[in-house]
Amino acid sequence: MPSGLGQLALPNLHGTPQDAADLRRFLIWVPDPRGHRGRRYPMLPLLCAAAAAVLAGARSLIAIGEWTTDAPPSVLADLGFPPDALTGIRAVPHPATIRRLLQRLDGDALDAAIGAYLRARTTPPQPSEPPSKPALRAIAVDGKTVRGSRTRTTTAIQLLAAMDHHGVVLAQRQIASKSNEIPAFQPLLDTIDLTDTLLTGDALHTQHAHGAYLRKRGAHFLAIVKKNHSGLYAQVRKLPWADIPLDHSTRDRAHHRDEIRRLKVAAFRHLDYPGARQAIQIVRWRRELSTGKLTIERVYLITSLTVFDATCTELATWIRGHRGIENLLHHVRDHTVREDDSKVRTGTLPRTMASLRNLAISVFRQDGQTNIAAALRHTSRDHRRTLSALGLT
Structure with missing residues (x-):
């Protein structure tokens, strides 16, 4: 280069x-x-x-x-x-x-040229009054397979993208063949200024090395914890959630279903993850309007944000905003411009x-x-x- x-x-x-x-x-x-x-x-x-x-x-x-x-x-x-x-x-x-x-x-x-162009094209808003704390820019990281690129002898190309929660792609990197998204995470973000940013990703990117890298770059993280990280998952799941008061709740009706989301936050400095300061539990109650079927799902997350860095409403907004990389980017490339x-x-x-x-x-x-x-x-x-x-x- x-x-x-x-x-x-x-x-x-x-x-x-x-x-x-x-x-x-x-x-x-x-x-x-x-x-x-x-x-x-x-x-x-x-x-x-x-x-x-x-x-x-x-x-x-x-x-x-x-x-x-x-x-x-x-x-x-x-x-x-x-x-x-x-x-x-x-x-x-x-x-x-x-x-x-x-x-x-x-x-x-x-991709570096396009990312730089889009960042230069964005004019940050000028606040009328000095903010009490810097506003965090939320960035989602997720991968996508270009299925139409598959041949008889080669697998389909995989791309890892970083997109802000408003739908603007900031960086993209091709994943090496016979590899996965994890090694491409840090090279992808090396091209982005991560000052005052919050990174959201799926459970695959809840890696100790990723957490240490983000804190070193001055960025915060909001990471999903699943059973593929058994020790961390057990530590978060066994917190006394029943005794922790409810911090945030929403109820929505869309896509032919009722959904209730209940969020609890626990400040905990001994989580086995670099820079983690809080654990989060989300309980989703979903009822299909057509069949009446009820499903209950519990999701656990960790974040480097403290109780002074973000409100529970902001946390809930960022957690839901991570879906935007699927809805605002990958879905559009698949169905609107027919990439696959x-x-x-x-x-x-x-x-x-x-x-x-x-x-x-x-x-x-x-x-x-x-x-x-x-x-x-x-x-x-x-x-x-x-x-x-x-x-x-």
Whole structure:
């Protein structure tokens, strides 16, 4: 990876806020995998065209090529395609040109550029009064399998993503073959500033090394404890929960069921986990409205937050917010943009396409869009809408 990528975490932002949201200022750090001979088109316009096409709803390489072919000359100019020296006409690249580039891109470099762009695009709110304590930014970490990338000889590609609870993807990393998410956890978060953040994850990431790493980086954690960590699970489960008063309770009716969630918190400094300060018990009562079937589920968590760092209402909100990485990202990629139906398998294409989809979904979330399908239809009706969203005009 080129040394210039080290600047992605803190890009040169000595311009206007509009400059900070210009995608080109970040994609320029992605190295060109092509040889110097035979380059008819610069890499940056090709990458910008691919990103804009996915933002307009392109689900495949063919669709990306069609969007670029249909782009008017003014759009090609904004993308950066050079004019012919004699005629002044801007030639449109063949879809195979874009495909050959995307299948050879450095996936880590592309994800780093996209993550830096999305972080620069986010303007933190300015409080009217100094807060009594720093507001924590909640980040969820979870993995996803790109099922369409499976071949007869290779398993499907697995990607681990970090997403804030508002639906913006901050980082992504490919999991090594014959491995799992655990070794990729720390490299994934190395690219993110974890100051005043709270990490949520599933039980797989309730690892002692992860807890120590997060506390060293200045981040808090909210970790699920299950029987795969038998000693810690027994320690938390055997706390005198019956004698601990109820701290928070909610009742919701949705998805054809009634659900009651009861939360209790116990401050406990001798938990066998680095930096753990509180244990949490959640009891979920669910009744199916159609059948009347009642299920009761108990979930245990630990957190490095103290009673002074967060209220019980905030804890309950963050615990439920972790589901957002499934609902706001993975579900959209599976069902709205049909990622699992894609059969691209060559080189780094599966990861590259997933990265471009993360970019599109995150840009829509940052712009306040809640219906991603409607947002895709809206941008597809005008080439300039995608360029405006990406800061290319």
